[in-house]
Amino acid sequence: MSRSLRAELLAWLLLPLAAVVAFNGWSLHRDAMRTADLITDRTLLASARVIAEQVKEADGRVEALIPPSALEMFASPERDKVIYRVLSPSGELIAGFPDVVAPPAQPRGLEPAYYEGTFRTEAMRAVALAQPVISKVDGGNALVIVATTLHGRDRLVDEIWQTSLRDQLLLVGIAALLTLFGLHRGLAPLLRLRDELRSRDPESLKALDRNRVQGELRPVIDALNHALDRVQAYIALQRRFVADASHQLRTPLAVLKTQVAMARRDDDSQTRHEALAAIDGRIDSMARLVNQLLTLARAEPGGAALRKxxxxxxxxxxxxxxxxxxxxxxxxxxxxxxxxxxxxxxxxxxxxxxxxxxxxxxxxxxxxxxxxxxxxxxxxxxxxxxxxxxxxxxxxxxxxxxxxxxxxxxxxxxxxxxxxxxxxxxxxxxxxxxxxxxxxxxxxxxxxxxxxxxxxxxxxxxxx
Missing domain, CATH: 3.30.565.10 (Histidine kinase-like ATPase, C-terminal domain)
Incomplete structure (x- = not known):
């Protein structure tokens, strides 16, 4: 299976970017949740204060008039349920729903207390606010609780998060396109080098131009040129060896052939014996010459690798x-x-x-x-x-x-x-x-x- 340098470079560039986007997506969702909770909490607190302002004593009793504006603040396409509960300083229910979940701890002073709970199987977020009541009969702090279901908040979280995530993904897409363009431009010298090697004469051992590629690729070109030089030297060595061998063997072979011809023409046994002795000596000389040529070829630079x-x-x-x-x-x-x-x-x-x-x-x-x-x-x-x-x-x-x-x-x-x-x-x-x-x-x-x-x-x- 062939490997693509362009694909590997793109992967090494985009995979870390994708990991960053994933982390940003998680971070954006968390921030969107915080933002939506902040908006919901501000609305709850504003509604609770409007209701708290209406908690007064009338005819010896503490009463709470719930203005419509306090509930209209939560108007949204999701039609979230808005529930409330108002308790007198003595703990008597004076307005709202009796089954609204009380806060886990009473508010400290006039600071609001935010919490989450469940109202009739639906998740809700609520705020509890203490409202001072001046009364000779039932003086103290009344407790105002306002809660709402979370459909609107969840929708706001999704809108904020999805918008930010869409922008992030669009940015990654643009970065991928620019990266592809940059890789194409950056790999252009290497592709030109590939095309040059494919189109050149198979017998050509000319060195490659190292100035046509980037500095990081020049060591590769230098190594290729060094390998081409070694191949060229090896070819020259082989040609020289063949030339030397043919030059040195031509004369003794001609002499040997002449001696054989003379021995075949002469019928005298003594003459034949002398010719055979001469042939034997010539063969010994040629054997020594061949051995020396082989030794020389082995010892020369570029010859067979020496095991030392x-x-x-x-x-x-x-x-x-x-x-x-x-x-x-x-x-x-x-x-x-x-x-x-x-x-x-x-x-x-x-x-x-x-x-x-x-x-x-x-x-x-x-x-x-x-x-x-x-x-x-x-x-x-x-x-x-x-x-x-x-x-x-x-x-x-x-x-x-x-x-x-x-x-x-x-x-x-x-x-x-x-x-x-x-x-x-x-x-x-x-x-x-x-x-x-x-x-x-x-x-x-x-x-x-x-x-x-x-x-x-x-x-x-x-x-x-």
Whole structure:
């Protein structure tokens, strides 16, 4: 089920507003009730005072004349019942209905007392008012009670509340329309961006213009542009890998085909044996080239994600050197290894780190004269670990020390066949592990000293 950003934004804007309207509706109803009660109480008090003014003593008796104006105050379309009760200071009923509910407490002084009750099953609101009577026979305060049913009050509450609620709902409706318009205008840059992405060439990886959207969306555009850059770099890497592989494999394949043709034409068994030996050697060279190309593709930025673990670089180096012992023995080269006194934890890819040591040491073994020496040393440095590979061969001229890291670059004076990928692979592996590599002349010269610095992994080595 697809989600709509416009609908979610509208919901987050209108739902709180609806909650506010609901609270306002409750508050308006309460205020309307207070207003209607106030109007009803004022009318009751005015009616009670008109009646109280007519409570007098005549011929030794307290009487109350009920003027019509006292009851006409309650005239309304609902025709509410108006009831009253007047008691003399002695408590004798002198006017009105005897079953009108008395107030729960007598009025204090001349202050009116308001209360609610029931008159013959109908709810009512009433006021009780004390009226002083001057009399030699029955002096004191007469009690005047005026009550009315609540149909008119309820109608007034509904009118006030419904009018206010209607205004509130109208305001919410207008706010919703304005919000929709605002959302449409606010989302317009994002919709234009969507249309641009839909209509652009599928092969286009051009960066998106971050200035065409609001500031809050620019991080999203930056992330998209970063992803496009990574895709572009990955595509460029793949194209370069294919170009390098085809370039380097074309010549050996042509030579291999020529050797096969020669072996097929020649009937001499010795010649065929030599051709097959040459073919076998060529296949070994091609296998090594393919492996180096794959290693280079894996180590390059943008290649497959590297799984890095905490490793002991002492052990990685020792394993790599053991596999090169045969080459050193065949060429009568003294290969020595000075390991660190303690474990050297490093966070890295075990295969690539082993390939790093293999390429450095194998380059030295293959490019120095027979009977020479190669020394490998590991030590803990201030900023990490240090790998040193030193030989007493002819070395590399200073002008060529940077160019030898370029892929397929070989020194003009080189006498050993190679792919020119060894040091290019080494630099990519070092870069992938956030390290540095430097080539320098040995002391005393001639000779080559290679220093590789890698950041040490914090913490202890994991248990074997």
């Amino acid at each position: 673990d905490v490793l002991d670089f002492n052990e990685v180096t020792r394993t790599a050197l053991e596999s090169l012992a045969g080459i050193a023995f065949d060429r009568a080269i003294d290969l020595s290894f000075e390991a660190a006194t303690a474990a050297l934890p490093v966070r890295g890819h075990v295969t690539l780190l082993r390939e790093l040591v293999l390429n450095l040491v194998e380059n030295a073994l293959r490019h120095i004269p027979q009977g020479s020496a190669v020394a490998v040393k590991l030590e803990q440095g201030e900023a990490g670990l240090l790998l040193v590979v030193e030989d007493n061969g002819p070395g590399i001229p200073e002008a060529d020390r940077e160019r030898v890291f370029q892929r397929f670059h070989r020194l003009a004076a080189a006498t050993v066949e190679g792919t020119g990928l060894g040091l290019a692979i080494v630099r990519e592996i070092v870069t992938a592990h956030d390290g540095t590599i430097a080539l320098m002349e040995t002391q005393p010269p001639p000779g080559l000293r290679v220093e590789v610095r890698l950041p040490a992994a914090p913490g202890e080595m994991p248990a074997a």
